[in-house]
Amino acid sequence: MTVYDDLMAHARETEALAQVAGRLGWDQETMMPRGAAAQRGEESAAMEGVLHARRTDSRFGDWLAQAEAGDAVAKANLREIRRAYERAKKVPAKLAAEIARVTSVAQGVWAEARAAEDVAAFLPTLRRVVALRQEEGQALAQGGDVYDALLDDYEPGAGAAELDEMFGALRPRLVALRAAILDKPQPAALAGRFDEAAQLALSRELAGLFSYDFSRGRIDKAVHPFCSGSGSDVRVTTRTDPVDPFNCLYSTIHEVGHASYEQNVDPDHLLTPIGRGVSMGVHESQSRIYENQLARSPAFAGWLLGRMRDTFGDIGITDPMEFARAVNRVSNGYIRTEADEVQYNLHVMMRFDLERTLISGDLAVDDLEAAWNDRFAADFGFAVDKPSNGCLQDVHWSVGLMGYFPTYSLGNVYAGCLHAALRADRPALDAELARGDLSGATTWLRDKVQRHGALMSPRETIKAACGAAPSEAPLLDYLEAKFSALYDL
Structure with missing residues (x-):
């Protein structure tokens, strides 16, 4: 046994325990009884304490000084281990456990406040979450930018200033495109009510079509759809709406994009530091390209129309192009997760700006609702009608995911780059999609991105797949091009 072997044995056990901790979160969102929230908080804190102790083990200094990387895989594993160790040792164990405990309980408080449309009921808990994350960010930053230190958890190497510049380049063309579209007649909407069991059955069919491996995963229902796990146990959740089956179908496809990334990492990397998605931005690139560039393409929409009619009967639309417009409908709305491709990033940019000011202390938690409502009215041109459509709509801040939101738009940018490269490599892609054949596209993404896991950095992963550094231009x-054709601009 070499020093590297000792280090990797420790890392594999740590990764296995982290998967168990993640399963606690999945259970909390899907099956845990409501009365178990306080106990689950203590369980999560205890698990975080164990993980923090392993990640800051006193042997790491010697291990990292003596371990030798024999190949690119070993070099990448050492990079990830060193990065995790350097970050973990800056955060006191007591603080790490308290964040885990508070955010576990906060999730339930947020859900109840959201259901009751009661922002005030959530604010004391949110104040505590923000304060803890500020403390953690200060420990990580060690005098540097606190928000950047938190962002680095989700997108290693990214900085708020760089993202601000990228978002500044996105905004003008998105706003102009939205204005042009909203000046046109709106497409027809689906008609009728859609049976929940039928929605879930079709969503499972679509998951399989997009290469989700049910022998290593499952689909359940949750308030906020998500993906959990890696390797041989990757689970997704979805939700249903009796008048909007697209919510279920496209939420499922989106989460399957995340799940496919985790399922398709090279099996040799299982339970190692590189045996998972490299960043949330790259992760989001997979979910967004599955959901939008592939599943919302006019070519695939034509195929989906047939399956919708087979499943639900008369849905109020029979023309394939009209159905494609319905799938890609651009309209005013409050909810980020239900937003169309044109406006989605505008929702993300708003949250990015708000959470930066929360972390810096320039925005007090008690003033968040007013700041949200003012910014929403300025960006979207109409007023928030209730908290569940406003500052209570997202789960992220309740569970302490400060620095996470910008990775959604970064993922869209990455997806734009990947889509351009995919089409260049597969000129017959539309013909495949029109047959409901996703195998070529999903195989390309598996080989170009997913199998590598965290072997390369986020930007290197996208550059290797596309042959060029990431840019917002392909997405725009x-x-x-897509919406000009759909709306006859």
Whole structure:
């Protein structure tokens, strides 16, 4: 046994325990009885304490000084271990456990406040979550930018200033495209009510079509759809709406994009530091390209129309192009997760700006609702009608995911780059999608991105797949071309 072997044995056990901790979170969202929330908080804190102790083990200094990387895989594992160790040792164990405990309980408080449309009921808990994350960010930053230190948890190497510049380049063309579309007649909407069991059955069919491996996963229902796990146990959740089956179908496809990334990492990397998605931005690129560039393409929409009619009967639309417009409908709305491709990033940019000011202390938690409502009215041109459509709609801040939101838009940018490269490599892609054949596209993404896990950095992963550094231009060009054709601009 070499020093590297000792280090990797420790890392594999740590990764296995982290998967168990993740399963606690999955259970809390799907099956845990409501009365168990306080106990689950203590369980999560205890697990975080164990993980923090392993991640800051006193042997790491010697291990990292003596371990030798024999190949690219070993070099990448050492990079990830060193990065995790350097971050973990800056955060006191007591603080790490308290964050886990508070955010576990906060999730239930948020859900109840959201259901009751009661922002005030959530604010004391949110104040505590923000304060804890500020404390953690200060420990990590060690005098540097606190928000960047938190962002680095989700997108290693990214910085708020760089993202601000990228978002500044996105905004003008997105706003202009939205204005042009909203000046046109709106497409027809689906008609009728859609049986929940039928929605779930079709969503399972679509998951399989997009290569989700049910022998290593499962689909359950949750308030906020998510994906959990890696390797041989990757679970997704979805939700249903009796008048909007697209919510179920496209939420499922989106989460299957995340799940496919985790399921398709090279099995040799299982339970190692590189045996998972490299960042949330790259992760989001997979979910967004599955959901939007592939599943919302006019070609695939034509195939889906047939399956919708087979499943639900008369849905109020028979023309494939009209159905494609319905799938890609651009309209005013409050909810980020239900937003169309044109406006989605505007929702993300708003949250990015708000959470930066929360972390810096320039925005007090008690003033969040007013700040949200003012910014929403300025960006979208109409007023928030209730908290569940406003600052209580997302689960992220309740569970302490400060720095996470910008990775959604970064993922869209990455997806734009990947889509351009995919089409260049597969000129017959539309013909495949029109047959409901996703195998070529999903195989390309598996080979170009997913199998590598965290072997490369986020930007290197996208550059290797596309042959060029990430840029917002392919995403903007794709959106303008697609929606100009759909709306006859």
